[in-house]
Amino acid sequence: MPKRIVVLGPPGVGKGTQAKLLSERKRIPTISTGDLLRKSIADGTPLGNTVKEYVESGKLVPDAVITEVVEEWLDSEEAKEGFLLDGFPRTIAQAESLEQILNRQSQKLDCVLYFIAPLDVVKERLFNRAKIEGRSDDTPELIEKRFSVYRQQTEPLVEFYRSRGLLLEVDCTGSIEEVYEKVKSAICS
Numbered sequence: 001m002p003k004r005i006v007v008l009g010p011p012g013v014g015k016g017t018q019a020k021l022l023s024e025r026k027r028i029p030t031i032s033t034g035d036l037l038r039k040s041i042a043d044g045t046p047l048g049n050t051v052k053e054y055v056e057s058g059k060l061v062p063d064a065v066i067t068e069v070v071e072e073w074l075d076s077e078e079a080k081e082g083f084l085l086d087g088f089p090r091t092i093a094q095a096e097s098l099e100q101i102l103n104r105q106s107q108k109l110d111c112v113l114y115f116i117a118p119l120d121v122v123k124e125r126l127f128n129r130a131k132i133e134g135r136s137d138d139t140p141e142l143i144e145k146r147f148s149v150y151r152q153q154t155e156p157l158v159e160f161y162r163s164r165g166l167l168l169e170v171d172c173t174g175s176i177e178e179v180y181e182k183v184k185s186a187i188c189s
């Protein structure tokens with residue numbers, strides 16, 4: 001069973017849902033940067049105030065800001081025996097920082113779960129989630145914006161991790177439990 005996992009994929013692909021399931025069922029400590037940033041904003045913490053404008057306009061927060069948060073967590077007792085990163089890295093610079101942090105800890109990633117689904121499926125999921133959860137960055141304009149940010153800044157990570165032999169592709173169509181079965185067979189293969 002891999003112990004140091006990154007989940008990667010476009011908005012709406014359900015990677016957050018699968019990350020939660022894996023984390024609960026396999027007891028892997030997990031950080032979701034999107035959840036963490038939204039909570040910081042809701043709580044009005046200094047971090048929340050710094051990132052509010054970025055998150056609420058569908059942009060990425062600066063690499064240095066998010067990397068510091070993740071680095072602190074990776075250095076904590078909680079993440080010592082293994083971790084799952086949901087929402088980080090999201091740029092090549094973040095991925096390089098992650099490599100450096102893990103090198104310093106004499107650790108390395110075991111795998112990157114790359115969630116793929118047809119664009120119309122992910123868009124439909126996002127618009128449905130927008131109706132149910134009322135997330136402030138889930139308006140149609142911001143959904144489009146997050147897709148374009150994903151394509152420009154995050155998609156290059158697919159090749160970055162593929163070239164390192166870490167990429168495991170998971171097809172995200174199907175029910176939550178069906179996708180979870182695919183996740184398990186990908187990581188246990």
Ligand code: ADP
Pocket residue numbers: 010011012033034035037054055056058059060061062063066086087088089090091094137146
């Ligand atoms: P999505 O459902 O679009 O994948 P997330 O919940 O993961 O969104 O993240 C929501 C927002 O939080 C992003 O649009 C971005 O503003 C910010 N964010 C989350 N993770 C990062 C990161 N690693 N680097 C920069 N910004 C981030």
